[in-house]
Amino acid sequence: MEYISTRGNSPALNFADVTLAGLAPDGGLFVPEHWPRFSSDEIAAMRGLPYAQLAAKIMAPFVAGSLSEAETLELCEAAYGSFSHKGVTPLVQLDQQQWILELFHGPTLAFKDVALQLVGHLFEKFLSGSEKSLTIVGATSGDTGSAAIDAVAGRENVEIFMLHPHGRISDVQRRQMTTILAPNVRNIAIEGSFDDAQAMIKRMFSDSEINGPLQLSAVNSINWARLMAQIVYYFYAALQLGGPEKKIAFSVPTGNFGDVFAGYVAAQMGLPIERLVVATNVNDILFRALSKGDYSVGNVYPTASPSMDIQVSSNFERLLFDLEGRDGSTTGARMKWFEQMGKMVLSSDLRRNASIFTAARVDEDEMARTMNMTHQNYDMIIDPHTAIGLHAAQQQDLPSDIAMVTLATAHPAKFRDIVEQATGQRPALPSRIGNLFEREERYDVLPGDYESVSQFILNNARNGRK
Numbered sequence: 001m002e003y004i005s006t007r008g009n010s011p012a013l014n015f016a017d018v019t020l021a022g023l024a025p026d027g028g029l030f031v032p033e034h035w036p037r038f039s040s041d042e043i044a045a046m047r048g049l050p051y052a053q054l055a056a057k058i059m060a061p062f063v064a065g066s067l068s069e070a071e072t073l074e075l076c077e078a079a080y081g082s083f084s085h086k087g088v089t090p091l092v093q094l095d096q097q098q099w100i101l102e103l104f105h106g107p108t109l110a111f112k113d114v115a116l117q118l119v120g121h122l123f124e125k126f127l128s129g130s131e132k133s134l135t136i137v138g139a140t141s142g143d144t145g146s147a148a149i150d151a152v153a154g155r156e157n158v159e160i161f162m163l164h165p166h167g168r169i170s171d172v173q174r175r176q177m178t179t180i181l182a183p184n185v186r187n188i189a190i191e192g193s194f195d196d197a198q199a200m201i202k203r204m205f206s207d208s209e210i211n212g213p214l215q216l217s218a219v220n221s222i223n224w225a226r227l228m229a230q231i232v233y234y235f236y237a238a239l240q241l242g243g244p245e246k247k248i249a250f251s252v253p254t255g256n257f258g259d260v261f262a263g264y265v266a267a268q269m270g271l272p273i274e275r276l277v278v279a280t281n282v283n284d285i286l287f288r289a290l291s292k293g294d295y296s297v298g299n300v301y302p303t304a305s306p307s308m309d310i311q312v313s314s315n316f317e318r319l320l321f322d323l324e325g326r327d328g329s330t331t332g333a334r335m336k337w338f339e340q341m342g343k344m345v346l347s348s349d350l351r352r353n354a355s356i357f358t359a360a361r362v363d364e365d366e367m368a369r370t371m372n373m374t375h376q377n378y379d380m381i382i383d384p385h386t387a388i389g390l391h392a393a394q395q396q397d398l399p400s401d402i403a404m405v406t407l408a409t410a411h412p413a414k415f416r417d418i419v420e421q422a423t424g425q426r427p428a429l430p431s432r433i434g435n436l437f438e439r440e441e442r443y444d445v446l447p448g449d450y451e452s453v454s455q456f457i458l459n460n461a462r463n464g465r466k
């Protein structure tokens, strides 16, 4: 499979190169040059496969030319072997129509593990035996940092520098990163906000003083390999609920539009999906875009679902590219306009091709009430992100024979205080991270200026300088 840029101005690359590159050189995002498609019979034949085997089948067309099916299977078995549930992403039934797909059984308790555990293995595979080594730099406001660090700790030819805003993330979140003492992991707490950290990372990619001696790489959700890994659980859930003969709907707590876009890809590949609910919190740019055509940046309001406190959803560009008939120059022009003006209008014509999506905006009260009701009615504790998805799912008016699956994106123990306020129950930390508060921490605190941080990374990088 070859990959092209959504802005139409980068050479096509294979899967291995796209995984290592992250962003396309013209500023666009990589997408497969066409969507592979499975027939109904091919999908039906996947029923009953264990998760890793299903994953290798779904990924086969995307990795063709870079990995054999046996290699893909081996990597998937290694990645998903680190999950604490043998179903990897188990389905739980709430009532006749509503289901929950638990995506939080990975090592760091959020759904980001499903993609990043695989990406860690892919990096190692594609770098092994070559002269290349990578320095991953990233900024995190919580979940991405711990999942990325866990995925690459101790791996060959790759190291990671992760920035977080000093004193502005929870103790659990910080310790999940700083207690990983592998020599290829460096945590940096900067005196500043998450946005400051994010801006520094962006600047490093265009700074030849650092992205010259070091080959920088990113692991945020613009990386195609992350999206690819997320397609699998849509098939996994649908196959257990009567697919491909029966249609199915999903509700997805959404921030950067990566997870729900993977559902869209599953539909392009032939999985009969009736509806994809894009559930946002009060940071509702996607709700406005999909329901009214108003894609304009507003203020970011901090909420109890911080992983969705986003105003610009990077992966939305991938959908736009499809809506524009996969025309890179039109998409590129639109995105340039958006980057300058902070807004764009999506005509109803354009939105007609996105009719698989329905958007819902859920406020903090509705979120808390949903956590409470789920505890009362189903004796189940869910996290705030999941509650936003479930609330949106319960608002949908679907025929009763169509199963509605809400993606549970984080373990409730990751957000213990807010869960306790809403339900009266304090979820215990699962044993797999149970001694988090006894382990030694290691991180450096740096001033929030670009020079200090980039110099620190240059001075401390272990990887081969080109």
Ligand SMILES: *Cc1c(COP(=O)(O)O)cnc(C)c1O
Binding pocket: 110, 111, 112, 143, 144, 221, 253, 254, 255, 256, 257, 258, 259, 260, 307, 308, 385, 409, 410
């Ligand atoms: C990252 C994240 C999301 C949002 O997913 P996107 O792919 O960015 O839309 C939702 N919930 C949790 C817990 C997350 O960590």
